[in-house]
Amino acid sequence: MSDPHEPRKNVGEIGSTHVVETAIGVTATVIAAHLPTNKEQLEAFFASRFVVSFDQQKPLGPNVTIANLVQNTTSDLDFSIACPAADYLELAELNPRSEEFGRVAYRTGRLDVYSYAKWMYFRIIASKQRKYGHIAHRCMLLLYVTHWQFLPSESVVACLRSFCATRGCGFAAVFVLLTNGSDLVIPVITHPWVDSLPHPKGFKGRTYHNLDPGGWRVNATD
Numbered sequence: 001m002s003d004p005h006e007p008r009k010n011v012g013e014i015g016s017t018h019v020v021e022t023a024i025g026v027t028a029t030v031i032a033a034h035l036p037t038n039k040e041q042l043e044a045f046f047a048s049r050f051v052v053s054f055d056q057q058k059p060l061g062p063n064v065t066i067a068n069l070v071q072n073t074t075s076d077l078d079f080s081i082a083c084p085a086a087d088y089l090e091l092a093e094l095n096p097r098s099e100e101f102g103r104v105a106y107r108t109g110r111l112d113v114y115s116y117a118k119w120m121y122f123r124i125i126a127s128k129q130r131k132y133g134h135i136a137h138r139c140m141l142l143l144y145v146t147h148w149q150f151l152p153s154e155s156v157v158a159c160l161r162s163f164c165a166t167r168g169c170g171f172a173a174v175f176v177l178l179t180n181g182s183d184l185v186i187p188v189i190t191h192p193w194v195d196s197l198p199h200p201k202g203f204k205g206r207t208y209h210n211l212d213p214g215g216w217r218v219n220a221t222d
Contacts, residue, residue: 035146043078043091044071046144050089050177050187051081059189060085060173077132077139086172088139090132092124094150094176105149105210113206116152117159121167129170136170142187144177151210152176157188159203164191166200 036042047069055065068082069089079089096102101115124143129136145151152160157176164174174191 040071042146046091046142046177047071047079047089050142050175053187054175057187059175059187077135081140083140086138086140088135089142090128090139091142091144092128094120094124094143094145094152095147096123096150102150106147109149109210109212111150111153111156111208111210113153113155113159113208114200114204116150117156117163117200117203120152120156120160121163125164125169125171125174126167137172139171141171141174142177143175148212149210151179153208155203155206155208157190158197159200161190161193162197162200162203165193165197 036045051066051069058064064083064085066081066083066089068080070080072078072080077088078091080087081089096116096119097106099115099119101112102119105111105116120143125141128141132139160176169191171191173189175187175189178186178188
């Protein structure tokens with residue numbers, strides 16, 4: 001479930017970008033995603049999209065699907081699921097504004113790869129792993145964003161995979177829900193991961209920028 005101490009999102013800060021070519025250049029206008037404001041509805045919004053994409057892509061194998069999704073009202077775990085790999089689905093928002101790098105990213109869109117991945121691992125994955133103990137191995141963890149500033153890059157995902165591989169991860173699987181440009185419907189697996197990876201410290205010094213989806217223009221040229 002969402003951490004009550006985390007700063008809450010503003011509704012509609014993710015969504016698709018409408019690109020239009022005009023006589024003065026190419027402009028982009030964000031088409032906001034109208035996210036629910038209620039916590040349970042927000043979690044259902046992302047969980048339902050994840051399940052549809054998971055069953056289409058089958059990232060854990062051709063016979064691993066989620067046949068049922070039941071939102072829990074009394075349990076610490078967000079959803080019960082019917083799946084060969086797990087019995088539960090837990091959600092966590094990527095909103096690192098409690099940290100200096102996160103506040104910088106919220107203002108500018110600029111993120112430090114190593115700091116972000118380290119925060120994701122220790123603040124969310126390791127913390128929830130300690131909380132749920134042996135239950136974690138029958139639980140999938142889904143990480144999602146409600147602010148475009150905090151969309152993880154490929155390098156962040158790779159660094160997070162490396163943290164999970166080197167530090168350990170007790171969850172059945174960990175996914176980050178990314179966007180295809182119009183919706184958050186791409187579940188990217190971070191654990192388990194079998195390919196070789198550089199050590200997390202190998203990502204130090206890397207940064208990237210998330211562009212404001214409605215705040216840029218390319219001027220026309222001859």
